[in-house]
Amino acid sequence: MSFKGKHYIITGGAGGIGLATARNLLAKGASITLADLAAPATGQLPDDPDHIFFHTCNIRSMKDIEVVVEASVARFGLPDGIVTSAGVDRHHSIFDLTDEEFGEILDINVLGSFRMVQACVRRWRKVPRQTPQGFSVVLLSSVNAVIATPTHTAYATSKGAIAQMARVLAVELADIGVRVNAIAPGTVRTAMLDRLEAERPDALAKIIDRTPLGRVAEPKEIAGGIAYLLSDEASYVTGQTLFADGGRTVQNLAL
Numbered sequence: 001m002s003f004k005g006k007h008y009i010i011t012g013g014a015g016g017i018g019l020a021t022a023r024n025l026l027a028k029g030a031s032i033t034l035a036d037l038a039a040p041a042t043g044q045l046p047d048d049p050d051h052i053f054f055h056t057c058n059i060r061s062m063k064d065i066e067v068v069v070e071a072s073v074a075r076f077g078l079p080d081g082i083v084t085s086a087g088v089d090r091h092h093s094i095f096d097l098t099d100e101e102f103g104e105i106l107d108i109n110v111l112g113s114f115r116m117v118q119a120c121v122r123r124w125r126k127v128p129r130q131t132p133q134g135f136s137v138v139l140l141s142s143v144n145a146v147i148a149t150p151t152h153t154a155y156a157t158s159k160g161a162i163a164q165m166a167r168v169l170a171v172e173l174a175d176i177g178v179r180v181n182a183i184a185p186g187t188v189r190t191a192m193l194d195r196l197e198a199e200r201p202d203a204l205a206k207i208i209d210r211t212p213l214g215r216v217a218e219p220k221e222i223a224g225g226i227a228y229l230l231s232d233e234a235s236y237v238t239g240q241t242l243f244a245d246g247g248r249t250v251q252n253l254a255l
Helices: 016-027 062-076 099-124 153-176 191-199 203-209 219-230
Strands: 007-011 031-036 052-056 081-084 135-140 178-185 241-244
Touching: 007 016, 007 062, 007 099, 016 031, 016 219, 031 062, 052 062, 062 099, 081 099, 081 219, 099 135, 099 153, 099 178, 135 153, 135 219, 153 178, 178 219, 191 203, 219 241
Parallel strands: 007 031, 007 081, 031 052, 081 135, 135 178, 178 241
Antiparallel strands: none
């Protein structure tokens, strides 16, 4: 699998799954634009300005996103695809969840992805399809899109919306050569898991017990699935959600 000569924009690229995806694609020859609130820590990525470009971006702002896309096009040319990995996960009982908290999660997880997709497809439709494979979008969903975990009302709603967004956009954008898919990770060793363990010390043991593979994922394992969905090897795959969850959802068990 090669991405030589390709350019991808990754939101949330400073850490976790986004950073792992950047490493994966860079190793395969791609140029990467990272869009996040803060740059990756020193040493997390090679010092390679010919292939790596970071731009500060708040995905709650369409203005920020437009600036990032324009800057990335000026640096590397039109992106061949995008990965929307920026997101938040907060746990609130239905008795305590406020409109503002619910709205913030939807704004970041759902509208943030929508804004980046919209900014790119408006540019993609102006150019002839470059290859039979066209352009590719990968949205970050979650196992929480299909399992019911108490206190995850807002987060689960947002991730279910992402999976449906992928299906609808796959149909709407097919005629301009854009494939749209989602990936639904299970529990991944990221900062989100660290926060969950702090809030619920028993959570990790329960997750592992209910995951057939008996462990949580490393970010690079999810990045591998994202790379596949972006690649020409997946050129006939669109509108799908790839579950990378260690077999957890086939049991239909919630935490």
